Amino acid sequence: MLAVLNGHTQCVSGLLRAGASVDVQDMWGHTALHRGAAAGEEECVRLLLQRGASVCLRDTQGRSALHLAAACGRASVLRALLRAPSPLQETDNQGFTPLHWACYSGYDSCVEMLLRQDTSRTMKGSSFSPLHCAVINNHERVAQMLLMGFVVNRAPLHAAVFSDHVECVRLLLRFGALVNHTDTQQHRSPLMMAALRGHTNSVEVLLKSVSTDLSLQDVEGNTSLHLACSKGLETCALLILEKISDRNLINCTNRALQTALHLAAQRGLTVVVQELLLKGATVSAVDRNGYCPALACAPSREVANCLALILRSMCTVSGWKGPVCVSSQDLNDSDSETY
Incomplete structure (x- = not known):
């Protein structure tokens, strides 16, 4: 393990000839192959594989050498590991595959390699998909690579909005992400999430979509306008108000029977209150x-x-x-x- 970690190829070769076991694991469950994959020591990895090192062995977090190579962006090592017989998309204890980790770290060369494999299995794993991993860290190129080959998983739009990665939001919308899709817990749409977090750039992009539904309400009955006003986010509230002409929507109440005017008044949003009154707020x-x-x-x-x-x-x-x-x-x- 020490020889591999430091890239001492001749030492590794000598130890293997002397009968060193390739699959011994340390207290973290790492083998020499894990160490070589993380460090990017391609020649050492090749020697270990020739001696029958198992690509399938997992550490205490359920990660194989493939996971570590993908997460650390070791493209040449990953290529060597992919040639070895192994269940490519083994998931770790979090349900993440090597593709998840490559996308999360933004290593497009590793992503490309993994996508060339059996794509029917490549996208499986946690409900937090590889596309989520790419957009939440603003890896636009990786997200585009995923979108070119697969039907859009709708939930990643929430992840892009959550992190206010506007270019990823645009990219997902261009590939058909449903702008009115709501999450399972709070029943909030991407616009609601953007309004709640004060992400004005994402709010602007989402409002440009003609299909954006401003009347959607979450589990507490709040619309995106309610949420922006409740957090005192004047700019977001005004952007949403620009798109509302329906007086019934202006006076829509949440489960606490509060209108947007109640919430804007509570937060001292003078300009928003003025605009609400001009639009017919009661x-x-x-x-x-x-x-x-x-x-x-x-x-x-x-x-x-x-x-x-x-x-x-x-x-x-x-x-x-x-x-x-x-x-x-x-x-x-x-x-x-x-x-």
């Missing part, structure tokens, strides 16, 4: 706490209730008959009414 919508958007601006429930009482008193004194929402929380029975 000021009388009441959330599940009994608060209208004006009361949602209050820093605490106690302040909101005080403000509600003052507003009601002002309206009574002035004789105002228009709608003013006051909180039903912490008021007397005679006061627990929404005006």
Whole structure:
């Protein structure tokens, strides 16, 4: 192992002639072949393979020499290992194949070699596909190589958006990724994810797609506009608002009965509030706490209730008959009414 790791070819050859076992594993499960693959010692790897070193042996993390060669970008070693009889797409303990690791690290020469193998098996493994690995690390060339040969796995668009790799987002959309595909946990589309994380560049690219559905809601009933407003992300909220003309969508509520106006007011997004009002946002919508958007601006429930009482008193004194929402929380029975 030490001789291989340091590339001492003559020493390796002498030890093998003296009967050194090629498949002995250390405490991490690494063999001499693992070491040679990771270090890129092609000649040492060739000598080990000639002596029958097993490409299939895995370390404590379930990785074979193929995994390490692909992960470290050792193209010449990988080529030698691929010539040896082995189950090419053995998965490690995380469900990742050598192709996953090559894509994650962005080694296109290794990716190309692996794609030349049995592609029906090459793309198998974890649900986090090789394409996910490429786009989440912004390896656009590797992603393109994958896309040229395979039908797009829709979920990678989320990975590209999550990391705000705009060129990968464009690439995936060009190859037909579904812009309205939602994840399984939060039921969020790529646009929702971009809005939630404040990735304005990705938001702009996704909004250019005519098929982008702005009415989609996640498990909490939030639209992409709700999510941008809830995080105080003014630019993202304004970009989305530019594309909305439907007043019903402007006044859409989440499970807490909050409109985008409630959330924008809470976060002090003055320009967004102004734009919402111009587009027909209702000021009388009441959330599940009994608060209208004006009361949602209050820093605490106690302040909101005080403000509600003052507003009601002002309206009574002035004789105002228009709608003013006051909180039903912490008021007397005679006061627990929404005006």
